[in-house]
Amino acid sequence: MEGGTIAFVKDWGAFLHVKDNMIVCSLKGKDMWSVSPVELSSIVFLVTGSVSSEVIALANEYGIDLVFFRKGEPVAKVIPARYGGSMKVWLSQLKAWKSSRVKYASVFVRGKLRNQRVVLRYYERKYSLDLSTERLQKLEEEVIACSTVKQVMGKEAEGARIYWSSVKSLIPLKFPGRKRKSEDPFNVALNVGYAMLRRRVWSAVISAGLNPYVGFLHSIRSGRESLVFDLMEEFRPLVDKFLIGKAREKGEEGISLREVYRGLSNVGEDEVFTQARRLARSFEGEEYSPFLMK
Numbered sequence: 460m461e462g463g464t465i466a467f468v469k470d471w472g473a474f475l476h477v478k479d480n481m482i483v484c485s486l487k488g489k490d491m492w493s494v495s496p497v498e499l500s501s502i503v504f505l506v507t508g509s510v511s512s513e514v515i516a517l518a519n520e521y522g523i524d525l526v527f528f529r530k531g532e533p534v535a536k537v538i539p540a541r542y543g544g545s546m547k548v549w550l551s552q553l554k555a556w557k558s559s560r561v562k563y564a565s566v567f568v569r570g571k572l573r574n575q576r577v578v579l580r581y582y583e584r585k586y587s588l589d590l591s592t593e594r595l596q597k598l599e600e601e602v603i604a605c606s607t608v609k610q611v612m613g614k615e616a617e618g619a620r621i622y623w624s625s626v627k628s629l630i631p632l633k634f635p636g637r638k639r640k641s642e643d644p645f646n647v648a649l650n651v652g653y654a655m656l657r658r659r660v661w662s663a664v665i666s667a668g669l670n671p672y673v674g675f676l677h678s679i680r681s682g683r684e685s686l687v688f689d690l691m692e693e694f695r696p697l698v699d700k701f702l703i704g705k706a707r708e709k710g711e712e713g714i715s716l717r718e719v720y721r722g723l724s725n726v727g728e729d730e731v732f733t734q735a736r737r738l739a740r741s742f743e744g745e746e747y748s749p750f751l752m753k
């Protein structure tokens with residue numbers, strides 16, 4: 460079990476049942492974990508498993524959502540008949556969008572800028588380089604004073620130019636800078652890594668009962684998962700950090716698709732789900748702060 464108020468089922472063939480009014484996850488007759496339904500807001504099945512009707516009844520009684528995924532994509536969500544949890548979150552999310560859009564947009568970008576700075580600062584200290592981390596820190600501070608989403612996005616774009624210029628100097632590969640449609644190995648690896656991150660964030664957003672289409676930094680557009688892209692911003696530097704390290708260590712071989720899939724398969728998983736829950740709770744009045752890399 461991980462993620463505070465979310466229980467994750469990660470073992471293939473696991474069985475959820477009720478014992479002494481506790482929800483228990485068993486595998487091949489052995490209890491893996493148990494938790495009181497009072498502590499839970501949702502149970503997330505990341506792999507194929509089974510659940511007893513008693514668990515479903517208890518989930519209904521305590522307002523627990525059951526969310527099912529297949530290959531990282533959400534396929535079903537069982538919402539308790541006695542609760543309107545997701546709709547309540549959606550309404551709160553819409554209210555926050557109307558009243559605090561700039562505030563949330565700035566938090567997402569501040570988190571991204573800070574984490575980009577952490578990635579570069581590691582190499583600055585290790586090799587006594589100047590990678591413009593002070594300029595990123597200044598932008599991070601300036602974002603707080605922004606009064607429009609457009610201004611926030613302007614600071615994010617300025618930070619991106621500084622950041623990718625520094626990354627270019629770190630990797631021993633031909634890298635023209637961050638270009639999504641470029642076919643150079645490092646950009647291809649970034650695209651793959653971000654796609655994996657996007658799937659993970661999508662899963663977390665759905666699990667937390669959030670509306671993936673109502674974003675704050677990214678504008679609402681038909682069919683675009685704007686909130687998923689918002690939350691991704693804080694975690695993109697995790698992908699960057701892994702790929703920069705692999706490129707420096709093994710060159711092009713280190714960022715092969717095989718290495719990317721293997722190395723990023725679980726990166727940030729727990730943190731992403733936890734952050735999505737924090738975001739959902741913030742719409743009910745808790746303060747939201749970005750994910751910060753160490």
